[in-house]
Amino acid sequence: MMLSFCLAMFLSTGQNKSHAEVSNTKTSADFKDLKDVDAKTKALVDKWLSKGVMHGVSEDRFGLNETISRAEFAKILAIVVRLKVDTLLKTSRFKDVSVNDSVYGYALPYIEALRKAEVTDGVEFYSFDPGSMVTNEQLAIFMLRSMGYDREARETSGITDETVSNYAKGHVALASKLFPSLITDGPYMGTTPIQRQIILLVLEDLTVTTYCGCSPKETTQTLKL
Template identity: 40%
Template sequence: MKKFVLSLLTIFVLSFTVLPIAFGADNGSDTAASVKKADDFKDLKELSQDEKDKFDALIQDGVFSGLSDDTFGLDVKMNRAQFAKVAAIIFNLKSDEALTTSSFTDVRSDDPANSYALPYIEALKEAGLTNGYDAEGKTYKPEGDVSRQELAAFLIRGLGLDDDAKSATPVEDNSVDDWAKGYVALALEKNLMTNQADGTFGGKVSATRKTLALASYEAKQLLAGATPDDPTTPATPVPTTEPDDEPAAPSGEISPEGKKMLYIARQSNQMQQLKSSPDDEKIIADMKDLGFKVTWINCDKFTAEKAEGYDIIFVSNTVNAKYLRSGIMKDIAIPTIYLKNHGLYYLGLSSQEENTEENNIQTISITQPKEKAAAGLTGDVEYLRKTDNKTAIAYGLPGKEAKVIATIPGKPKEATIFYYNKGSHANNGYEVKARLSFFSFVGDYDNSTDDMWKLLDALVLWTLQNG
């Protein structure tokens, strides 16, 4: 396991050198962790379902338990002793429960508050993940708080992304100390943490058990190759195909199994909106069900260089269009699905930018039923379960070399699903570097029909073939 060297250049590294990827243990009582659920704790009952699922996973894995039988302690500050326990569990470090003496003078077996953490702290030291609290490495300070910016640094360093943090564009946030701005920027980009309700990160604010728990879940998922904010998908290895199994894709086609998808989502300061509008989470879960290995990035953190190494890109409808306006996508030769017509417009692949929505309709018309991207559907297909004057189906106005799969009913120029093949051209002459597709939607995925999801999956898989 990678060892991290104590730096004398910053107060942070002098003060905190435990470098785990997850934090948030309780005071040492684990007896109920395997049988408890989030709804058993009165202060977890009102959380959103996706957060409950994350807490359930952490509780059932023995990473967390409550402060009492019916109270989890969401807003309670977490100290370095609790921090050490979770780090040891997440890293699967061997700890000696029989230990009664510590390498640190302030970690004692007779400490009524923190003695439980002694074997975990020693496990961290043995693994090279801590040098203690002070410069001489004599003390650990088990009762000390962990600030939000320190947590961000722990997460990023623990994931082996220290060099990335040093080269990241620092956050412009006065609540964060200069040394931590790169770490905070990367923690936000990886969706390991989010800003506070006031829009700032609150770097010096002590992290609560809720913050530490959710951050530990996201880091654990990322380490396992999963995507932030997916509480339902365990980190399990991809099964190998036995000789008699059916292939994952028809002969000659690319299977999505294990393919790397970069999912570009809303900008960083809008992440709190996921609680009320979890559309990105739902699409990511669907993509993972198809077999993709999904990584999510905020649109304000995206650069062309960060797309390197991916097999397919998915541009969410939650993206702020201004980040596409610069033409950032024009030289990227990776198959891409757009849920935002603006992305096609900025490449010259759709002739209208704004006002490309139709209200008060529920269906789209399949124009090319024999195309694989049509998912075997024909005629007018119900897209939305219900509609009104505030609910819309989006469209684009593609060029002559586009392949149109579906349109707004009765309006053949308004394409709701279309794609451009690699090597085809926009009307302005732009040459397509890889298959680019547009899929119509404006949001509210609970209002989507099964046929809508079927069409989305079919278009994504077709785009992956990159013809």
Template identity: 40%
Template sequence: MKKFVFSLLSILLMFSTILPFAFAAEADAPAAAVKSVDDFKDLKNLPKADKDKFDSLIQDGVFNGLTEDTFGLDARMNRAQFAKVAAIIFDLEVDNTLTVSSFSDVSADDPANSYALPYIEALKKAGLTNGYDEEGKTYKPAGEVSRQELAAFLIRGLGLDADASSAEPVDDSTVDDWAKGYVSLALEKNLLTNQSAGKFSGKTSATRKMLALASFAAKQILTGGAPEETAEPEVQPQPGDEPAAPAEEISAQGKKMLFITRQSSQMTQLKENPDDEKLITRMKDLGFRVTWVNCDKFTAEKAEGYDLIIVSNTLNSKYLRSGIMKDVAIPTVYLKNHGMYYLGLSSQEENTNEYNIKSTTIAEPKDKAAAGLSGDVELLLTTDPKTAIAYGLPGKEATVVATVPGKPKEATIFYYNKGTHSDSGYEVQARLSFFSFAGNYDNATDSNWKLLDALVLWTLQNG
């Protein structure tokens, strides 16, 4: 049987309140006004029984939303986030000065999960985890929790490991052999239910909704009650939920993204400017499976097998000057104009910033990358002489979605479709897009994020 030594959820379920499965919960975040289920647009249409559960959890401060008005039912959580939540719940001693982990795959240089290093170490010190692999050398911080893993965690947390071993295994090809007893007992106890076509979909990633309802049911068992039999159909996006690809187009769910970030020697700057980490988290919320690489370590060969590339504005542009991306036939979003310039897709390299402005003008409101917006749209909450909105000067075959207000040649959002050409004749190998990095993401408006989401998903379509 495959060994799953990560027993965090099991322990959480044995103590006090229901596990607050909130993304990147903050121990020192300022107190916010108490919300209810009606404050989240993706919870309003849930069955009443589920709404009552979520309303109780939200008002008790157990759950937070991903945004002010979106709970994120379909969002997935990784093991790094588990660690932080657990450390906060149990008030573990966390040494925030730690920069080296006892696990080989946990690093202070990881833009996405470096924040969790001291929390992961706190869990190990408290005896709550031994890691992920048999030898306890790795933790797998970015790893997701599958439905069959969730079933095992819940059953172990309830002290029913022996019962699972003797249970009649499920006859389900979607469940690995090691998990069939756990899944059988989880179904019997109404902790989880089958999804479409009577299958459990064991290898499918568990969502926040699944985690919340299943842990709620486990809590009922722990307190001596019987969990309600709750229908758990296969998750379907609700109108207004987290960003998703348009109907009948490629979804970001499960797609592999390569994120090219700053050079290795500058990784310590993440503490002062964590925009890469925030952007990677945003992409994961869209459904991407994100891998990052330092720009000085990137080669064209490392891009093979990915569905989308994002080139961060934090990278050192000198690593693009050789035309390293010229033959990479993978849809790419550049957050730095230099990337388009070195391919001949923008005619100006330097001095492509406008200061003391907050807005962009939507040039093509009907374009899918315009996210349904029109007119002048604010990208920044505040601006000053040091805060810039970047632009490029694209060629005649580009599609310009937005520009600097009053300057239609300065494009803040534009793209080239596969098969189009630069003015110098270079043929575009896959859809290539540019998005203006607007100051920093703490200063970005909701419209800024909406436009970025739309462009990323449109680029993924690779038309």
């Protein structure tokens, strides 16, 4: 695995935004639904807004408790782990991912970047299902693959938790050890959609880990995700 120079570069540069872009960046104070949240959460929101990683669900609502689509998370993950993204790309292997999609078309280059890095192979060979919500177990798998831990996860004894799908048990077991944001005292609730609030914590985990996902390719067969 490669050391995390790419993540360190991301954190220090803030994606090299122009002065105009920085000036127009929203803060937690711009969202009405964040008025009464705690200072720590506001600080995390401000951090990832300033880097252009996360955005609100509308002009005045951040949507901490709302779910997040696979398309939106694909963009967030590809940016954070510094995958090479061809923003001019117009086609995808996935037949349900189209640049002409008025809702999810923006995510095509990021989805393809994740596919080429073998972070995802879709729910089927020709299907990514961009509009579906990211679940807890999908999140664990995305995180591990993006950091190059897919092989270790396949070799990890699966978690004993009936709420987690069989294909994800090893990944959830390892992710729960590596990422504090995924630790839970009760059932993992693997098939339950995550809320956007957890993404704030997940991003912290991804950017303090020892290894980066610049080259997360594995020689073993890729799980559908």
